[in-house]
Amino acid sequence: MIGRDPFVSDDRTVELLDTTLRDGEQAPGVSLSPDEKVEIAQALERAGVSVIEAGSACTGAGERQAISRVTDLDLDARVTSFCRGIKGDIDLALECEVDGIHLVVPASDRHVESKVGSTREEIREKTADLVEYAKDEDLWVEVIGEDGSRADLDYLEELMGTALEAGADRVCFADTVGHTGPEHTYEAVSRLAELGPVSAHTHDDLGLGVTNALAAISAGADLVHCTVNGLGERAGNVALEEVAIALSHVYDVETVELDQLYDLAQIVSRTTGIQLAPNKAVIGENAFTHESGIHTDGTLKDDKMYEPYAPETVGRERRLALGKHTGRAGVRAALEEHDFAASDEEVGEIAKRVTELGDRGRRVTDADLLAVAEDVTGDDHERTVELLDLNATSGGPVPTASVRLDVAGEERVAAGTGSGPVDAAVSAVREALGPAGEAQLEAFHVDAITGGTDAVVTVEVTMSRDDRTVSVARSEADITRASVTAMVDALDRLLTDEKAARTLADD
Numbered sequence: 139m140i141g142r143d144p145f146v147s148d149d150r151t152v153e154l155l156d157t158t159l160r161d162g163e164q165a166p167g168v169s170l171s172p173d174e175k176v177e178i179a180q181a182l183e184r185a186g187v188s189v190i191e192a193g194s195a196c197t198g199a200g201e202r203q204a205i206s207r208v209t210d211l212d213l214d215a216r217v218t219s220f221c222r223g224i225k226g227d228i229d230l231a232l233e234c235e236v237d238g239i240h241l242v243v244p245a246s247d248r249h250v251e252s253k254v255g256s257t258r259e260e261i262r263e264k265t266a267d268l269v270e271y272a273k274d275e276d277l278w279v280e281v282i283g284e285d286g287s288r289a290d291l292d293y294l295e296e297l298m299g300t301a302l303e304a305g306a307d308r309v310c311f312a313d314t315v316g317h318t319g320p321e322h323t324y325e326a327v328s329r330l331a332e333l334g335p336v337s338a339h340t341h342d343d344l345g346l347g348v349t350n351a352l353a354a355i356s357a358g359a360d361l362v363h364c365t366v367n368g369l370g371e372r373a374g375n376v377a378l379e380e381v382a383i384a385l386s387h388v389y390d391v392e393t394v395e396l397d398q399l400y401d402l403a404q405i406v407s408r409t410t411g412i413q414l415a416p417n418k419a420v421i422g423e424n425a426f427t428h429e430s431g432i433h434t435d436g437t438l439k440d441d442k443m444y445e446p447y448a449p450e451t452v453g454r455e456r457r458l459a460l461g462k463h464t465g466r467a468g469v470r471a472a473l474e475e476h477d478f479a480a481s482d483e484e485v486g487e488i489a490k491r492v493t494e495l496g497d498r499g500r501r502v503t504d505a506d507l508l509a510v511a512e513d514v515t516g517d518d519h520e521r522t523v524e525l526l527d528l529n530a531t532s533g534g535p536v537p538t539a540s541v542r543l544d545v546a547g548e549e550r551v552a553a554g555t556g557s558g559p560v561d562a563a564v565s566a567v568r569e570a571l572g573p574a575g576e577a578q579l580e581a582f583h584v585d586a587i588t589g590g591t592d593a594v595v596t597v598e599v600t601m602s603r604d605d606r607t608v609s610v611a612r613s614e615a616d617i618t619r620a621s622v623t624a625m626v627d628a629l630d631r632l633l634t635d636e637k638a639a640r641t642l643a644d645d
Contacts, residue, residue, distance in 0.1 A: 145356050148390040152355055153188035155337065155363045156378055158406060159208070160191045160220050162369035165412070172204040174409040178366070179208045181405045183215055185398035187378075189361070191240060194220040195230035205234040216278060223254075223264060228272050238278030240310070241268055241301075245283030245294050258293055262300045269304035280337060282310040287318035291326055299333050308335035308361065313350055316343025316373060320353035331358025339363040340376045347376030348384055355385075366406040367414060367421065379403060379420040379452070387447050400453035413583075423581065425449075426456045464492050464502070472504070475606075478511055487514050503598065504608040508631065522546055523571070523630040530559040530618045539563035541622070543570045559618045564625060577603040577632055579625070584617065597621045601628040608632055 146152075159175050162168065170178070175192065182190050192208040193201050209217050218238040221227035231239050243265045244250045250261055265281060272279045281301035283294055298309040311327050323338070330336040338354030338361070340347045351362050368377035379399045385391040403421035407414050416423045426449040449456050464472075469489040473480055480488060491510045492502055511517070523545055530539035539562035540553040554565030568575035581600040597620040598611040610628040614620035 146352060146385065146389040146391060150355065150389075150391050151360060152385060152391055152393055153361050154378055154382065154393050155189035155191060155361055156182050156187045156365065157191040157363050157375065158182075158365040158367075158369055158378075159204075160193050161363075161371070161375050162365040162367075162406075162410070163193070164371050165369045165374065165410070168369065168410045168412065170204070170409060172200075172207045175204045176207050176211065178406055178409060179211060179213065179215075179217075181398070181402045182366075183211075183213045184395065185402050186393075186395045187215055189216045189218060189238075191218050191220060191363075192234075192236065194227075195234050195236070196220075196222060196224070196227045202230060202234050205231075205236065209235045209237075218278070218280075223261075223268060225268060225271060228268065228275070228277070232275055232277070236277070238280065238307075239272055240280050240282055241265070241272065241306075242282045242284050243268075243297070243301075244285065245289040245297055245312070246285035247290065248288065249285045258297075262297055265297065266300050266304040269301055269306045273305040279306045280308045280310055281306045282312050282337075282339060284312055285314045286311050286326065287313040287322065288315075291329060294326065295329050295333070298330050298336075302334040306334075308337055309333070310337035310339050310361075310363070311354060311359070312339040313341055314339070316341030316347070318350065319344070319346060320349050323350045323353040324357045327354045327357035327359050335360065337361035337363060341370065342368060342373045342376060345373075347374075348380050351376050351381050352384065355391075367403055367412070367418070369406070369410065369412065377419070383420050383447070383452060396451050397453045420452055421454075426454050464496070465489060469507070472507055473511060478508065478517075480511060480515055484511075484514050503611045504631065506611075520634070521630050522633045523626055525623055525626045528563060528619055528622055530563050532559045532562075537562045539566045539618070541566045541570055543567070543626070545571065545574075560621045563618050563622045567622060567625060567629075571629065574633055575629065577601045577629055580607065581609075582621070595620050597624050599624045599628055601625065601632060603629075603632045606632055 158178060163170050179190055192205040195202050195205055205219055216237045218240055219231035219234060219236045221231055221239045221241050223241065223243040228239060243261055244254055250256055250258055269279055269281060283289060283297055286294055301309055309330055311330055327336055327338060336359050338351055338359040340350040362381055364378035364381055365375040366378050368374040382393050382396060382399065385393055386396060400421055403414060414422055419425065426445065466485055466489045469492060470485050488511050492507060496502055523543060526544055527542035536555050537559045538553060538555050539559060541563065543550045550570040552566045552570035554562050554569050556562035556565050578601060579599060580602050583598045584595060594613050594615055595617045596611055596613040597617065598609060600607060600609040608628050608631045610624045612620050612624040612627065614623065
């Protein structure tokens with residue numbers, strides 16, 4: 139059954155339904171504004187996602203406003219709302235002018251009896267009535283059997299069959315609490331697929347989100363519910379990017395525009411405030427980063443040596459990290475990225491010192507490498523941008539900051555405002571630098587905070603300008619100063635060539 143070959147045929151048509159704006163927003167601490175929902179919806183559209191669940195219209199007026207903002211975008215994707223098994227929820231969804239609804243009805247006896255205090259037969263009858271009502275309003279309707287993975291399969295089949303007979307466009311097998319495995323998923327979806335179009339909604343509580351999604355597809359499902367970055371309640375929903383790349387790379391089944399996945403992940407991470415785990419598949423910082431000397435050397439010789447697919451496939455770039463495992467080949471490649479010339483003997487000494495830094499538990503940044511290289515070669519670095527003074531306040535209604543910089547020998551002062559003191563200080567730096575400050579902030583990490591009264595925070599930033607990228611880490615007692623110092627040092631490294639210095643002086 140599960141072991142048949144191929145597991146998923148390459149002639150299958152599979153679509154993805156994204157529920158980041160509904161199920162993803164139910165993750166603890168996540169609350170999206172209407173503007174943020176619009177931004178994510180537009181990114182999902184660029185990625186070619188087929189269905190976007192924009193929220194739960196029954197949540198409140200603010201949520202309905204956000205859903206309406208998404209429907210007003212006139213996307214190619216079908217825009218839907220989550221609805222409980224209540225007629226009023228359907229009416230609220232209609233107010234938002236959605237294309238369709240996901241009608242969620244209890245399927246397991248635990249939900250039928252304990253949650254809603256009903257009976258199996260009453261749920262079947264009510265489901266049929268609600269489906270007919272929604273279809274009379276010209277809505278696309280998907281009926282989800284909540285807690286379906288713990289439901290009696292005979293009853294689940296009866297319930298979903300009733301929904302389809304009443305006019306539902308499709309039904310969904312829901313592993314609501316991430317309870318089951320691929321064998322049971324395959325059996326359940328196989329039975330539902332005999333009735334009509336079937337979807338799969340899987341969670342990752344057992345780390346089986348993708349596995350169960352693939353088992354469902356193998357059994358006949360042609361629509362998978364996902365969230366970007368695997369957001370969601372508890373351990374989250376199955377991650378959209380993981381399902382998409384698994385189907386493409388392993389089974390030659392295309393679902394979305396893969397090269398949009400990383401940009402989509404970054405947008406969702408920024409708007410939700412949930413950082414990506416470094417080792418996260420597809421989108422994590424380390425997914426295409428190599429530090430090991432053996433791996434770096436092999437990758438430099440053949441870029442397929444230690445990667446399953448090219449990083450460009452999902453909108454990424456390969457990165458060579460520096461640390462205790464870095465060999466001479468990795469150091470030489472990193473120096474070449476920064477146009478830094480060194481002899482074979484000097485490269486050997488630089489590699490030795492980089493290893494020593496790594497042995498002391500240091501994360502070796504580009505700035506660390508260049509400082510070591512300059513010391514070994516005697517090629518002193520003449521700064522182009524230097525932070526002279528920083529003042530930031532956040533006590534008032536609008537956080538403000540002012541900076542004083544030395545820019546190619548010229549003193550510049552500027553002020554800025556932002557959503558917090560760090561944001562305000564960064565705005566001030568960009569204002570002081572003018573066009574030269576238009577580098578992209580690719581990553582911002584608070585790596586470590588020591589305890590006690592002398593607490594120190596370490597901030598690492600990665601910035602890019604044109605085709606150059608540099609990372610810098612700085613430690614201070616104040617997160618704003620650490621952030622700005624790191625950013626200024628990164629900009630200094632990006633702007634040290636003679637042409638950039640002339641541009642700065644002429645601003």
